[in-house]
Structure formats: C-alpha cells, structure tokens
Amino acid sequence: MAIATTVLGRLIKAAITLLAIVVLNFLLIHAAPGDPAAVMAGEAGAADEIFIAQLRERFGLDQPLYVQLWNYVGNIIQFDLGYSYRQGAPVFDLIMERLPATLLLTLTAFGISLLFGVAMGVAASARVGRAGDSIITGIALLFYATPLYWAALMAVLVFSVWLGWLPGFGYETVGGGFTGLSRALDILKHLILPATTLGLFFMAVYTRMTRASMLEVAQMDFVKTARAKGLPDRVIRRRHILRNALLPVVTLAGLQAGQLVGGAVLTETVFAWPGIGRLMFESLQARDYNTLLGVFLISAAMVILFNIVTDLVYRLIDPRIGATR
Amino acid sequence: MSDFWSRFSRNRGAILGLVLLATVIIVALIAPLLFPKGPWQMVQRPFLTPFATEGLPLGTDTLGRDVAAGLAYGARVSLLVGLVSTLVALAIGVPLGAVAGYYGGWVDEAAMRFTEFFQTIPNFALAIVLVAILEPTLTSITLAIAIVSWPPVARLVRAEVLSLSKREFVDAAQLAGLSNRRILLGQILPNAMSPIIVMASLMVATAILLESSLAFLGLGDPNIMSWGYMIGAARTVIRSAWWLSFFPGLAIVITVLALNLIGEGLNDAMNPHLNRKGRA
Numbered sequence: 001m002a003i004a005t006t007v008l009g010r011l012i013k014a015a016i017t018l019l020a021i022v023v024l025n026f027l028l029i030h031a032a033p034g035d036p037a038a039v040m041a042g043e044a045g046a047a048d049e050i051f052i053a054q055l056r057e058r059f060g061l062d063q064p065l066y067v068q069l070w071n072y073v074g075n076i077i078q079f080d081l082g083y084s085y086r087q088g089a090p091v092f093d094l095i096m097e098r099l100p101a102t103l104l105l106t107l108t109a110f111g112i113s114l115l116f117g118v119a120m121g122v123a124a125s126a127r128v129g130r131a132g133d134s135i136i137t138g139i140a141l142l143f144y145a146t147p148l149y150w151a152a153l154m155a156v157l158v159f160s161v162w163l164g165w166l167p168g169f170g171y172e173t174v175g176g177g178f179t180g181l182s183r184a185l186d187i188l189k190h191l192i193l194p195a196t197t198l199g200l201f202f203m204a205v206y207t208r209m210t211r212a213s214m215l216e217v218a219q220m221d222f223v224k225t226a227r228a229k230g231l232p233d234r235v236i237r238r239r240h241i242l243r244n245a246l247l248p249v250v251t252l253a254g255l256q257a258g259q260l261v262g263g264a265v266l267t268e269t270v271f272a273w274p275g276i277g278r279l280m281f282e283s284l285q286a287r288d289y290n291t292l293l294g295v296f297l298i299s300a301a302m303v304i305l306f307n308i309v310t311d312l313v314y315r316l317i318d319p320r321i322g323a324t325r
Numbered sequence: 326m327s328d329f330w331s332r333f334s335r336n337r338g339a340i341l342g343l344v345l346l347a348t349v350i351i352v353a354l355i356a357p358l359l360f361p362k363g364p365w366q367m368v369q370r371p372f373l374t375p376f377a378t379e380g381l382p383l384g385t386d387t388l389g390r391d392v393a394a395g396l397a398y399g400a401r402v403s404l405l406v407g408l409v410s411t412l413v414a415l416a417i418g419v420p421l422g423a424v425a426g427y428y429g430g431w432v433d434e435a436a437m438r439f440t441e442f443f444q445t446i447p448n449f450a451l452a453i454v455l456v457a458i459l460e461p462t463l464t465s466i467t468l469a470i471a472i473v474s475w476p477p478v479a480r481l482v483r484a485e486v487l488s489l490s491k492r493e494f495v496d497a498a499q500l501a502g503l504s505n506r507r508i509l510l511g512q513i514l515p516n517a518m519s520p521i522i523v524m525a526s527l528m529v530a531t532a533i534l535l536e537s538s539l540a541f542l543g544l545g546d547p548n549i550m551s552w553g554y555m556i557g558a559a560r561t562v563i564r565s566a567w568w569l570s571f572f573p574g575l576a577i578v579i580t581v582l583a584l585n586l587i588g589e590g591l592n593d594a595m596n597p598h599l600n601r602k603g604r605a
Binding site for chain 1: 442445446447448449450451453454455457458459530534537538541542543544553556560563564567570571574577578581582585586
C-alpha cells in the first residue's frame with residue numbers, strides 16, 4: 001500500500017515537471033529570434049508572404065499567446081510533438097524509431113560505469129595510501145577531466161583506425177545481412193566503443209564515490225566488531241563493508257544516470273549511432289526546432305522515468321529508505 | 326593565510342594544478358603577442374603534420390591555419406566562459422539557497438521545488454536547446470552554462486545556512502538586534518564561504534567541459550576560436566589528421582585536470598577538520 005502511494009505521488013510530481021518543461025519549450029519557441037511561421041516556411045522550403053500567413057492561421061499562430069499555449073499543451077498530451085519538415089515525418093514517430101538504440105547505448109554505458117567504477121573504488125580503498133590507490137585515483141581524475149566526445153574520437157582512432165579491432169561507426173554492419181545471434185554479436189561489437197566512452201566520466205565519479213564510501217564504512221563500529229571476532233579481512237571487506245558502502249553509491253548513481261542521455265548526444269554524433277542524440281544533432285544542424293524540442297522533452301521524460309524506477313527498486317531492496325518520511 | 330598556504334602546498338597535486346593553470350592563463354594572456362596574426366589566418370598549406378615545419382610546431386588544420394595559434398586563442402574563451410558562467414551561477418544559486426535555508430517554511434519549499442526542477446532536466450540537453458534557440462553567442466553560451474550549473478550551489482548554500490543558523494553566534498546576533506538581512510549577509514554567509522569556493526573551482530572545470538562540448542556540436546560563437554570548435558571541425562578528418570583533434574583535446578584535459586586538482590587542494594586547506602582519508 002505504501003508503495004502504491006509512493007508511485008502515485010511520484011507520478012503526479014513527474015507530470016507536473018513534464019508540464020513545466022512543455023511550458024518552457026513553448027516559451028523557448030517564442031523566444032527564438034524570428035517568427036515561428038517564417039521558420040516553418042523556411043523548413044518547408046518556401047517563404048512567400050501568402051504561405052507564411054497560411055501557416056500562421058493553420059497553426060494558430062495568429063491567436064493570443066495563452067490560446068497557443070493551451071493548444072500546444074493539448075497537442076503534446078496527445079503525443080503530437082509537431083511535424084519535422086526536414087525529415088518529412090511527425091517528430092514523435094522519428095523519436096520512437098530512434099529510442100531503442102539510445103536506450104541500448106545508455107543502459108549499457110550505465111552498467112559499464114557502475115561495474116568498473118565500483119570495482120576500481122573497492123580496489124583503491126583496499127590499497128589506501130599505497131601505489132595502487134594513487135594509480136587508480138589518478139586514472140579516475142584523468143577520466144573525470146576528459147571531454148566525452150574527445151575520448152570517443154581517440155578511441156575510434158586507436159581501436160578502430162590504428163588497431164582495427166572494433167568498428168568505429170554505426171550500429172551494425174551495413175549490408176552485412178546478419179540475422180539472429182550473429183546480428184546481436186555484430187551490434188555488440190559496434191556497441192563496445194560508444195558505451196565505454198560514454199561511461200568513462202561516470203566510471204570516474206563512481207570510483208571516487210565508492211572509495212570514499214568504503215573508507216567511511218570501514219571506520220564504523222560494526223567493522224571493528226567483525227575484526228575483533230576474528231573474521232578474515234577479505235570477508236569483512238566483502239560482506240560487511242562493501243554491502244553497506246554500496247548503498248549511497250548506487251542511490252546516487254541511479255539519480256545521475258539520467259544525465260547519460262545528455263552525454264549520448266555527443267557519443268552518438270561521433271559514432272553515427274542512430275539514436276535520439278544523433279537526431280538532436282541533426283536537428284541542430286538543420287535548425288529543426290520541433291525535433292530539437294521534442295527530443296529534449298522525451299529525454300527529460302526518460303530521466304524522470306528512470307529516477308522513479310530506481311527509487312522504487314531501492315525501496316524494495318532496502319526498506320530503510322523512505323521509511324522515515 | 327600562511328597556515329592556509331602550508332596546508333594547500335602539502336598537497337602535491339594541488340601545486341601541479343596551480344602550475345598547469347598558471348601556464349594556461351599566461352598563454353591565454355599573451356596569445357596576441359605569440360601569434361599576432363590571430364587564429365583564423367591561413368599561414369601555410371593545409372594538413373601539415375606537427376613537429377615537422379619550422380615555426381608551426383603543431384602543424385596546420387584543414388584550412389591551413391596554425392593549430393598552435395588556435396590553441397592559444399582557444400584558452401582565452403575557455404577560461405573566460407568557465408569563469409563568468411560560474412560567477413553567474415553563483416549569483417543565482419547563493420542568494421536562492423541562502424534565502425531558502427534562512428527563512429525556511431514555504432520560501433524554502435518553493436525554492437527547493439524550483440531547484441529540483443532544474444536538476445531533473447538533463448542539463449547538457451537543456452544547454453543545447455538554450456544555445457541553439459538563442460543563437461550561439463558568447464553571452465548565450467555563458468548564460469546557458471550558468472542556468473544548468475546553479476542548482477548544486479543552491480543546495481549546498483541552503484544546507485550550510487541551515488546548519489549555521491542554529492549556531493550560537495546567530496542567536497547572539499539576533500539578541501544584539503541585527504536585522505535578518507544583516508545576519509544573513511554579515512554573519513552567516515562569510516562562514517559558509519569555504520565550501521562555496523571549493524565548489525566554484527570545480528564548477529569552472531565543468532563549465533569549460535560544457536563550453537567545449539557545445540562548441541564541438543557547432544554551438545560555439547562563430548567569431549571566436551575555441552578548443553571544442555577545433556575538435557568538431559577536425560572530427561571528419563580524424564583518420565588522416567589525428568593531431569587536429571588530439572592537441573585541443575589535450576589542452577582541455579590539462580586545464581580541467583588542473584582546476585580539479587586545485588579544487589581538491591582548496592578543500593584540504595579550507596576544511597582541515599575533514600578526515601583526509603574520507604575525501605572523495
């Protein structure tokens with residue numbers, strides 16, 4: 001029952017947030033230099049006065065602002081994100097077509113960053129103050145300072161151009177004719193470089209967080225008790241420290257994971273990965289504002305959804321979370 | 326002060342960061358002296374490899390422009406945008422967080438909902454949308470970065486003010502008849518300065534990364550040479566001319582790393598009571 005109320009509460013909050021983003025989008029369109037009708041006419045490739053006037057009437061741009069806002073919100077509630085003249089398709093369809101590739105990329109990147117981040121953090125904390133610790137924290141600092149897109153480009157250069165180990169372009173081999181398992185393997189090969197480079201920054205974040213959290217928990221009394229009763233170090237580290245240290249890391253990781261969607265714009269641009277990030281880049285170049293704002297809205301929706309899901313998962317795993325509220 | 330300096334300099338990484346950052350700042354300042362022709366001028370034929378031609382240590386780009394000149398001028402925009410956008414973000418986040426933390430109640434509730442909203446939106450995507458729609462200029466880029474970076478400041482300041490306002494010196498100030506405004510500005514905020522300064526130094530680093538990412542996507546000010554633009558322009562020729570993307574990226578890594586190291590050093594020096602081992 002408590003879970004049901006929580007879900008309801010979160011969904012209402014999510015709906016309010018999304019509505020606010022829709023209003024923000026609307027305001028942004030009107031803040032854009034130039035008349036939206038003229039922009040649309042430009043996108044459609046014609047710009048005479050009569051056509052612009054027709055567009056203005058057809059899209060209600062001659063109406064007062066609050067009526068326009070009402071219509072805009074109404075459309076979006078019906079999943080109508082407008083039409084992309086550049087791509088010749090409704091924005092919503094364009095996004096849905098590209099969404100699976102982005103989900104695959106960001107979720108893999110999230111998994112990689114969390115797995116390696118925690119592993120590196122644990123390894124560093126076990127060697128605190130020694131060379132191994134310095135090397136790992138040094139690597140984390142370096143990843144933390146590396147621009148995502150540059151890491152992606154350098155990975156293409158090294159692993160694809162120079163070594164020829166992995167493909168540095170696209171989602172699957174064009175005209176490869178793979179089916180079933182061999183197709184999955186082909187996609188996996190194409191996924192490795194983009195997912196790894198997208199995950200690098202957060203890998204660094206999780207390494208630092210895990211290390212700090214492990215060191216903090218190691219100071220606690222129950223660890224001393226475990227040591228006093230003669231448990232081997234390895235067991236204490238795994239069963240007592242790690243389990244307690246992981247919780248704050250995973251909680252924060254879940255909340256930050258949404259930001260990967262933003263980073264995907266860069267990664268997908270470098271690797272020509274056919275997701276919504278690439279769509280955003282294309283719409284930038286074409287000045288296709290409908291698509292740009294549509295992708296923005298959908299990625300925000302993804303972030304909110306992801307946050308709700310992680311929140312619920314933690315409540316199920318650890319009943320202490322949320323119990324105090 | 327000397328106490329501060331001795332704690333700061335005990336951190337070797339922080340000293341390294343300071344040296345690196347000082348180098349970048351000096352190069353940015355004397356760029357017009359080093360490269361009087363500016364970064365846009367064609368100086369030689371295109372695609373000259375680095376370390377091969379006299380006077381062009383880093384080679385030339387796709388249009389025959391001097392890569393080294395681009396790097397020097399790029400440092401200016403990176404540092405400028407990083408610094409100014411951080412100041413703007415502080416100007417939004419500090420008052421909002423301070424008011425929320427000090428007055429509490431519905432003010433706090435409203436301010437924190439507002440902050441949460443901005444934290445939920447994927448911040449890089451928001452920055453892209455803002456710059457694209459307002460047209461890329463130095464001002465719009467700086468503003469967009471500030472708009473996506475202030476929420477953590479507001480939260481930090483709120484938490485600091487909340488805990489400081491329960492302290493005795495605040496009670497004393499109240500008894501002495503100081504107005505709320507004077508207590509907040511004169512008593513509480515000065516005591517919250519050190520975590521704000523540490524956060525600000527890390528924010529400059531993040532802002533530089535954001536600026537370069539925007540420029541890489543073609544959302545840089547078209548009249549200003551920047552590191553991100555150089556990498557973006559060389560993206561398609563990565564197979565034949567690796568150095569065009571490599572050097573600007575290295576410049577970004579060095580600058581951002583330097584700022585992060587300095588931030589950690591400041592953290593050690595300003596919060597000596599924190600357990601060093603527990604530092605993340």
